[in-house]
Amino acid sequence: MTKTAWVFPGQGSQKIGMGIDLLDLPAAKAKFKQAKEILGWSITEICETQKEKLSQTLYTQPCLYVVESLLADEMFAHSFQPDIVAGHSLGEYVALYVAGVFDFETGLRLIKKRAELMNNATDGQMAALMGFDQKQLEYELQKTENVVLANDNNSAQVVISGRPEAVETLLNNIKVKRAVKLNVSGAFHSHLMESASIEFKKVLESVEFADAKFPIISNFEPIATIDAATIKKRLTQQMTNGVRWRETSLEMQKEEVEKVIEIGPGKVLTGIIKRTCPDFKLANVNSLKDIKAQVKS
Structure with missing residues (x-):
């Protein structure tokens, strides 16, 4: 079976x-x-x-x-x-x-x-990232405080989570094909x-x-x-x-x-x-x- x-x-x-x-x-x-x-x-x-x-x-x-x-x-x-x-x-x-x-x-x-x-x-933000360089993302996550990897979905899609200003900083520092901020009340996970x-x-x-x-x-x-x-x-x-x-x-x-x-x-x-x-x-x-x-x- x-x-x-x-x-x-x-x-x-x-x-x-x-x-x-x-x-x-x-x-x-x-x-x-x-x-x-x-x-x-x-x-x-x-x-x-x-x-x-x-x-x-x-x-x-x-x-x-x-x-x-x-x-x-x-x-x-x-x-x-x-x-x-x-x-x-x-x-x-x-x-x-x-x-x-x-x-x-x-x-x-x-x-x-x-x-x-x-x-x-409250006071948190999450964003889904599609199409990115894995090593660059890992590097930026390590050096940026108050933002973490919340969902490792597959090699081309992840979700980051943290304080709104930290999420914004990371998004400004990486190349990503598409980023979507999620409609959630806090920084889950x-x-x-x-x-x-x-x-x-x-x-x-x-x-x-x-x-x-x-x-x-x-x-x-x-x-x-x-x-x-x-x-x-x-x-x-x-x-x-x-x-x-x-x-x-x-x-x-x-x-x-x-x-x-x-x-x-x-x-x-x-x-x-x-x-x-x-x-x-x-x-x-x-x-x-x-x-x-x-x-x-």
């Missing part, structure tokens, strides 16, 4: 209309209701009509967690299952839910707190998230993790594991350290993965994985229609 990885995208992949087709499923409808009780607001209302709110960290993270989790549930309902899982930033929490490390409610409560803390961590990370660690320590049913590749240390203690330790480092997605792709290759299915809105992860591992078979599941297409393939 084809060894398959399921991967889950993070903040930035959200889009209006995501998850609305799931409302026809009784199990999904029940979890949307449960989510409303936990959050105090409706995932479906935000996803259906409120584009501005959907782009705000406070709402984006819970919406993505719920929609991606429900899509994964439906994949299981159609007798699919992964051999290995991974998620990009927020998506790592969906991967942990899918692997049975914690249940849906626990994951959503963690994401609710994570979103609140990150939303309050950097030392500027330290206070939020300390608060969140206290929350994580109160949650019991189970060993994973499938190996998980974490953002902080991209080496596959099922050990609960290792998974929790790595997750406590995620908020202040970079997402090592290029290495995640290579770890999947090392684990002899042949097919990668991105579960969630958009095609960001399959796009960046393709550059690192061009021989992978890639598929995307954004909706019920996509799941039915997987059944037929």
